[in-house]
Amino acid sequence: MSQYANSPIICNLIASINDCIDPEKSITDFYKLAFNIKTAQGFGLDIWGRIVGVNRNISIPPDDVEAFGFKTSPQSFQPFNSQPFSSAGARFSAYRLSDERFRTLIMIKAAANILNTTAPNINKYLRLVFPDKRVYFLITGHMKGRYFFEFIPNKFERHIIYNLGLLPRPSGVLIDYRESPPTGIFGFSGTGFQPFNQGSFA
Structure with a gap:
């Protein structure tokens, strides 16, 4: 009042x-x-x-999981009282993704859920999933396509590609995968491939 x-x-x-x-x-x-x-x-x-x-x-250890082990160069294992033994050989195991890795996985899955699976759209999507690496989707024939990786995917990327199957698969299209880093393939100058006696044919 x-x-x-x-x-x-x-x-x-x-x-x-x-x-x-x-x-x-x-x-x-x-x-x-x-x-x-x-x-x-x-x-x-x-x-x-x-x-x-x-x-x-996830069922595979991501790259940022650290474990106890011997000194290596570069350092990939940790000393006593800092990390547990690796369980990579366990039959049943689960690894918890960090917030940043899980955020990346969520964004990739969200994009895959709504993607119109044409070749140009798939290649835009691949630039989102692998922003700093060369990977592209090719139409290789009638109702055939290929994902071509110019690098060897790490464990987390393999989980996305093969375990979760998050790379788009257009309806009725037969898909295959090719992993071919340019450092080991013979090819023409300017492509990043290797000269005679340095790399094999793809």
Whole structure:
């Protein structure tokens, strides 16, 4: 009421209650940690994974999983009291992807879900999946296509390509895969391929 509008005690009580129940910070946190895929973390990414249809746990060790072992050059194993033994030989195993790896997997699966599978669109998609590597989709015949990788995919990339099958497959098209790094293939100058006596025919 108007006679209490300037009461310091009542005004302080109202301000304190507003600070306690103000949803602005909670809404901001929810948007940052769950709703916005670019900044989501932990449980937020798990929700996005369920929406697009991928799991954070995979059956192969990703490249950033570290294990205890002997000193190597370059260093690939860790000393005592820092990492566990490798379980790469276990029959049943699951590896939890880091937030950044899982975010990448979610974006790839989301794009695959809505992609119009024409050759130009597939090649745009491949630039999203492998931004710094040469890979392309070729039409090799009637209802035939090929994914050509000019590199050897790492474990995480192999999981995307072969285990999850996230590379688009146009309906009714027979797909095959070719992994051929230019460093080992004979070819013409300017292509990145090798000269005589340095590489084999593809």
